[in-house]
Amino acid sequence: MIDRLITDREGVYVDATVGSGGHAEEILRRCGDAARVFGIDRDPEAIERTRQRIKDPRLTLIQGRFSQMSDLLKGFSTEEVDGVLMDLGVSLEQLKSEERGFSFHSDAPLDMRMDMEGDLTAEVIVNRWTERQIEDILRRYGEEKRARLIAREIVRQRSRAPIKRCSELASVVERVYGRRGRVHPATRTFQALRIAVNNEIEELQSGLQEALKLLKKGGRLCVISYHSLEDRVVKRFLLEMEKERKMRRLTKKPITPSEQERRLNPSSRSAKLRVGERL
Ligand SMILES: C[S@@+](CC[C@H](N)C(=O)[O-])C[C@H]1O[C@@H](n2cnc3c(N)ncnc32)[C@H](O)[C@@H]1O
Structure with a gap:
């Protein structure tokens, strides 16, 4: 190359x-x-x-x-x-970091900012944006077919308690999919959030x-x-x-x-x- x-x-x-x-x-x-x-x-x-x-x-x-x-x-x-x-x-390195919040395998806070500048984190999107806005970014940036169901499940979950950690969000998405194939079902959701957070x-x-x-x-x-x-x-x-x-x-x-x-x-x-x- x-x-x-x-x-x-x-x-x-x-x-x-x-x-x-x-x-x-x-x-x-x-x-x-x-x-x-x-x-x-x-x-x-x-x-x-x-x-x-x-x-x-x-x-x-x-x-x-x-x-x-x-x-x-x-x-x-x-x-x-x-x-x-x-x-x-x-x-x-960013994916593997225990603090940066890019990976659904980690228990890190939902951050995902590449440069730590600005106030928009994945946690803000997941807990404060409307169901419609979340659905929209999941579809647009994650090309996620179950965007509506995942957005609905996120909103249902956060009404009980805020979703603070990567592992919590991964579980929400797993609940929507019910089963796991070769690719982790939260892959597209995490990709979509990362793209939105970092514009x-x-x-x-x-x-x-x-x-x-x-x-x-x-x-x-x-x-x-x-x-x-x-x-x-x-x-x-x-x-x-x-x-x-x-x-x-x-x-x-x-x-x-x-x-x-x-x-x-x-x-x-x-x-x-x-x-x-x-x-
Ligand atoms: C796939 S990695 C690059 C790995 C690199 N080629 C190497 O050999 O180690 C992508 C890198 O791009 C940086 N990055 C992503 N978007 C950027 C942007 N808009 N401006 C500058 N750096 C960016 C990320 O922080 C990350 O370190």
Whole structure:
């Protein structure tokens, strides 16, 4: 994947979702001494972790949202870049954290904020939003077929006692489904809440525009998404940019992991990569 991003070994690259720095490290490994990599993440814990882990003078870490990418880079006198990478969604560290509240396996408070800014948490949505609003986000962001039933059950449960923990919400959804298949029935509910709390779809739309603004002619945009909602936004963006002759799609169909990659890294199972080149 990194091969598709790098067009100049001494170029400037943005890893707009640096996380723990796995991809950034790979970019650095393949680039020369004069290259620069900017690693952005909205999660301050991710930035700190990567700062401790990767000591490379070519890497600059910045805490912030990718919807502000060009402003974030202005401070470093960088107006044009050779490539932008976006690896969307949450990281394994965020999912596994006992405090952040992203996982239905945890007993953490229902938080789900990636950057701990703002007052909107999953707990606020679950306990204060109307049944209709909850149903709407479950359907829109989770593509949840039982959105109405789950919203109703949430409202019934919270009238007895507020739903404070991830495990409590997971049990509410399990009650609606009654049985468990291969995928945990709360997966879509948790995805929907996370997207709403972090305003992820609008973030993605602005992030793509920001990448376009920064890329120099011939520069590449690589986006990895993990669910159809995000992939649709990326696909439409690239199609639209191709029509406007601002970009060329280098992947007409998304690239998905091979059988072997899936086996080695099960969390890559649903990954889809799309690549565009700035014209
Ligand atoms: C799938 S992980 C990336 C993992 C990374 N590629 C690595 O190698 O470790 C996604 C990361 O994107 C960050 N993120 C999500 N939305 C963001 C946004 N709008 N702006 C900046 N970072 C964001 C998350 O905090 C998370 O750390």
